[in-house]
Structures are given as C-alpha cells and as structure tokens.
Amino acid sequence: MGWIEFALAMGVFLISHRLPAMLGVKSKLTNALGQRGYTVLFSVVSLVLLWWVFAAAGRAPVIPLWEQSAAARWLLNLTMPVVILLAVFGVGAPNPFAFEGRPQGFDPVHPGIVGLTRQPLLWALILWSGAHLLANGDLAHVILFGSFLLFSAMGLRIVERRRRRIMGADPWNEAARRTGLVPFAALLRGRWRPQALPSLPRLGLAIGLWVVLLALHAPVIGVSPLP
Numbered sequence: 001m002g003w004i005e006f007a008l009a010m011g012v013f014l015i016s017h018r019l020p021a022m023l024g025v026k027s028k029l030t031n032a033l034g035q036r037g038y039t040v041l042f043s044v045v046s047l048v049l050l051w052w053v054f055a056a057a058g059r060a061p062v063i064p065l066w067e068q069s070a071a072a073r074w075l076l077n078l079t080m081p082v083v084i085l086l087a088v089f090g091v092g093a094p095n096p097f098a099f100e101g102r103p104q105g106f107d108p109v110h111p112g113i114v115g116l117t118r119q120p121l122l123w124a125l126i127l128w129s130g131a132h133l134l135a136n137g138d139l140a141h142v143i144l145f146g147s148f149l150l151f152s153a154m155g156l157r158i159v160e161r162r163r164r165r166i167m168g169a170d171p172w173n174e175a176a177r178r179t180g181l182v183p184f185a186a187l188l189r190g191r192w193r194p195q196a197l198p199s200l201p202r203l204g205l206a207i208g209l210w211v212v213l214l215a216l217h218a219p220v221i222g223v224s225p226l227p
Contacts, residue, residue, distance in 0.1 A: 002056075002059045002060040002061050003060055003061065003140075005056045005059060005060075006053075006056040006057055006059070006060040006140055006143075006144075008056075009049070009052045009053045009055075009056040009057075010053055010056075010143075010144070010147065012049060012052075013046075013049045013050065013052070013053050014147075016045065016046065016049055017046075020042075026038070029041065051220075053144065054144075054221060057140045057141055057143075057144045058140075058221070058222060060139075060140035061140075062138050062139075062140075063138055063139035063140070064137055064138050064139075065137050065138065065139055065142055066137035067137060068135060068136065068137055070227045072131075072134040072135040073135050073225070073226070073227040074227050075131055075134060075135070076131040076132060076134070076135040076225065077225060077226065077227065079127050079128070079130075079131040080128070080131070080210065080213070080214075080225075081206075081210055082127060083124045083127050083128045083131075084124075084206050084209050084210050084213070085203075085206050086113075086117075086120040086121070086123055086124040086127070087120070087121060087124040088202050088205055088206040088209065089112075089113040089120065089198070089199070089202055089206070090113055090120030090121045090124065091121065093112060093113050093114065093120070094106035094107075094112070094114075095113075095114050095118070095120075096163065096167060096175055097114065097118035097119065097159075097160070097163050097175075097176065097179070098118070098119060098120070098121060098122075098159065098163075099121075099122070099155070099159045099162075099163075106175070108174060108175045108176075108177065108178060108179075109178065110195055110196075111178050111179050111192065112196075114179050115178055115179055115180075115186055115187070115192035115194070116180075116183055116184065116186075116187070116192075117179075117180060117181065117182065117183040117184075117185075118160070118176065118179050118180065118181055119155075119156055119159060119160070119181065122152050122155050122156055122159065123156075123183055125148060125152040126149060126152045126153055126156075128148075129145045129146075129148035129149040129152060130145075130149050132145045133145035133146055133149060156181065160181060177191065178191050178192045179191075179192065180192070
C-alpha cells in the first residue's frame with residue numbers, strides 16, 4: 001500500500017500542475033479571483049499536495065540504493081541557503097522570462113536578480129532536488145527528488161522557448177542582453193554587474209525562512225536535516 005499511495009500522491013501532484021491550464025480551469029479561476037488570488041490558491045494547494053508526496057515517500061518501503069553520508073548532508077545544508085535566496089528574491093521580481101512571466105517593472109539595463117539568472121525559481125528547484133537526491137539514498141526518495149530534478153531541468157529550456165516565442169526574437173534579445181540562463185554567466189561574461197545592495201527586507205525574509213524550515217524539518221518531515 002505504501003508504493004500505491006506514493007504513486008498516487010506523485011500522480012496527483014504532477015497532474016495538478018498540468019490539468020488546470022489544459023482544461024481552462026486556470027483562466028476561469030484567474031478571471032474570478034484575479035492573478036494574485038489564483039496564485040495564492042494554487043500555492044496553498046501545491047503545498048498541501050507536496051506535503052502529501054513527502055509523507056507518502058516516507059511511508060513507502062525502504063529500499064536503500066546508497067548509504068547516506070555526512071558529506072552529502074553538509075552539501076545539502078550549504079545549498080539550502082542559496083535555494084532560499086534564489087526563491088525569495090525570484091518570487092515577485094519583475095521577470096518577463098520566467099514561467100509566471102511578469103514583465104511589468106522590468107528594466108533590461110538594471111535587471112536585478114534576473115541578471116544573475118533568468119530562471120531563479122527553476123534553479124532553486126534544481127539545487128533543492130539535486131542536494132536532497134544525494135542526501136537520500138532510498139528508492140522512494142530517489143524517485144521523488146529525481147523527478148523534481150528532471151522536470152526542473154527540462155523546464156529551463158521549455159520555459160525559455162515558450163517565453164521567447166511569446167515575446168518575439170528581437171524584444172527577447174533586447175531584454176535578455178544583460179542576463180543569462182546559467183547563474184553568474186552574465187556576470188562572468190561582463191554583461192551584468194550588480195548595481196545595488198540586496199533588498200534588506202527580502203534578505204531578512206530569506207534568513208527567517210531558512211531558520212523556520214530548519215526548525216520545522218524534523219517535526220514535520222520526521223528527519224533532522226543536520227549532518
């Protein structure tokens with residue numbers, strides 16, 4: 001039954017991210033609730049389903065594939081602050097390239113977090129899932145985090161192609177000239193330089209979120225994340 005629940009949870013979670021757009025439910029709810037209202041509703045439902053996926057993975061039969069190591073746990077703990085920073089600074093930032101595609105307020109001369117990478121949320125998911133994949137060596141969690149890693153990596157190119165098609169080649173090239181897909185690529189190539197200090201409220205939010213996630217990991221997930 002553990003494998004059945006895990007497969008069902010994974011299926012429902014993945015379907016919930018595809019069916020609303022395919023069936024027109026997303027547009028109807030957006031019209032009724034507004035973009036912000038729909039985003040809040042979708043985020044709450046996604047978090048509930050994600051918790052179910054984690055819980056189901058924990059209840060699945062344990063089939064070890066490799067031993068957990070202190071090095072992998074250290075890597076995970078060092079990666080998570082980066083993940084949280086990318087997510088906190090990426091959410092709500094003017095970004096015409098991301099899957100949510102919010103162009104209002106985006107300045108191609110001063111792209112902000114978008115200069116670091118055009119896809120901060122997807123890179124946060126890639127780092128999160130990759131670090132957790134290495135730190136968890138049983139089959140259920142390898143399937144769980146491996147799936148997130150695969151879909152996030154595939155999403156990079158899918159979202160880039162989709163947004164480029166929507167924007168058009170010339171507007172895309174003009175808007176993207178000081179940005180890069182790979183983190184720090186635009187910085188290393190001299191196309192982008194940070195021109196302002198990070199937002200202190202967002203930095204404080206990121207630190208607070210990291211502390212909360214670290215404190216709640218054991219009581220909610222059932223496993224301490226510390227090495």
